[in-house]
Amino acid sequence: MTNREDRLIDRIRKKIPSAAGGILRAGIGDDAAVLRAPASSEWLVTVDPFIEDVHFLADAYPPDAVGWKALVRATSDIAAMGAMPQLFLLSLAIPAKRTGRWLDAMLAGMARAAERLGLRLAGGDTAQSSRKNPKVSISVTVFGTVQRGRALLRSGARPGDAIFVTGRLGAAQLGLELILRGLHRERRWKKQLAAQFYPQIFPGLAAWLAEHRLATAMMDISDGLSTDLDRLCRASGVGARIHAATFLSANVPRELARLRLDPLKLALHGGEDYGLLFTVPKRLASRIPRAPGDVPLTRIGKIVPGRGVRLVAVGGSSSLLVARGWDHFSKR
Numbered sequence: 001m002t003n004r005e006d007r008l009i010d011r012i013r014k015k016i017p018s019a020a021g022g023i024l025r026a027g028i029g030d031d032a033a034v035l036r037a038p039a040s041s042e043w044l045v046t047v048d049p050f051i052e053d054v055h056f057l058a059d060a061y062p063p064d065a066v067g068w069k070a071l072v073r074a075t076s077d078i079a080a081m082g083a084m085p086q087l088f089l090l091s092l093a094i095p096a097k098r099t100g101r102w103l104d105a106m107l108a109g110m111a112r113a114a115e116r117l118g119l120r121l122a123g124g125d126t127a128q129s130s131r132k133n134p135k136v137s138i139s140v141t142v143f144g145t146v147q148r149g150r151a152l153l154r155s156g157a158r159p160g161d162a163i164f165v166t167g168r169l170g171a172a173q174l175g176l177e178l179i180l181r182g183l184h185r186e187r188r189w190k191k192q193l194a195a196q197f198y199p200q201i202f203p204g205l206a207a208w209l210a211e212h213r214l215a216t217a218m219m220d221i222s223d224g225l226s227t228d229l230d231r232l233c234r235a236s237g238v239g240a241r242i243h244a245a246t247f248l249s250a251n252v253p254r255e256l257a258r259l260r261l262d263p264l265k266l267a268l269h270g271g272e273d274y275g276l277l278f279t280v281p282k283r284l285a286s287r288i289p290r291a292p293g294d295v296p297l298t299r300i301g302k303i304v305p306g307r308g309v310r311l312v313a314v315g316g317s318s319s320l321l322v323a324r325g326w327d328h329f330s331k332r
């Protein structure tokens with residue numbers, strides 16, 4: 001008779017790809033995973049928590065979206081440096097009431113993300129959350145590899161570089177606004193919730209930028225463009241000038257007006273999109289639209305000497321952009 005934790009680990013390993021082989025010499029089943037160091041490569045590692053009532057609301061989130069997003073948002077940080085995601089560790093604390101169908105669905109969502117991203121589970125740990133605080137708490141550690149010296153940092157942007165972003169800025173925030181208004185139960189909003197529940201990332205594009213030395217700096221947009229572009233500029237010791245007209249669609253979706261949401265604020269300060277933000281020397285910028293994969297790309301402005309991010313409004317006037325994205329330590 002195996003104990004409960006062993007049975008739970010068995011359920012997890014049956015659902016999520018975890019077979020040893022290649023760079024994973026020994027995975028689940030031993031006390032620690034044994035990783036082979038790939039020749040002429042470097043390891044990248046990052047950890048990301050995904051906690052009920054802090055990062056997601058269990059009542060609003062489909063359980064498979066919890067598994068999908070927990071893995072995708074952690075992997076986003078590896079991809080955003082131009083590395084290929086390889087392995088992950090899962091640390092899971094769940095209340096007893098969620099160990100049945102909820103857990104199966106959550107693991108199915110995580111397995112789907114693992115397959116999409118080419119990730120294998122190398123190990124982890126499970127526990128039951130305390131009765132006093134019966135919440136789901138997921139911690140994901142992701143390992144990636146990149147050719148030695150090719151990882152893209154935030155600090156490489158230079159004046160004159162073009163600034164690109166992927167995806168639709170503010171799409172995930174719109175989903176969150178719907179949840180906060182209790183509208184996520186209505187079928188007609190389903191499409192607008194996808195970016196919040198099932199964010200998409202593009203490690204292939206990011207690796208292509210690193211491999212061909214096209215980008216000078218890169219990061220993912222997790223806390224909103226205004227905050228993350230400010231971080232990139234500070235790390236590089238430069239400023240930026242971006243144009244609202246490039247990322248603001250001319251016809252504002254009717255639903256935004258109905259919800260009294262300002263599309264410019266959503267695009268500038270909305271978090272959780274996990275799109276890529278990267279800079280490219282001007283002479284190489286024409287190669288970016290020919291990137292592999294069908295990734296929506298937008299050139300939003302350029303890096304300038306000095307400090308601060310200036311926003312050029314659709315009308316042409318320019319003003320200093322204050323970072324107002326997600327701040328984990330501010331009270332809302």
Ligand SMILES: [Mg+2]
Pocket residue numbers: 076077080219220221222
């Ligand atoms: Mg990041």
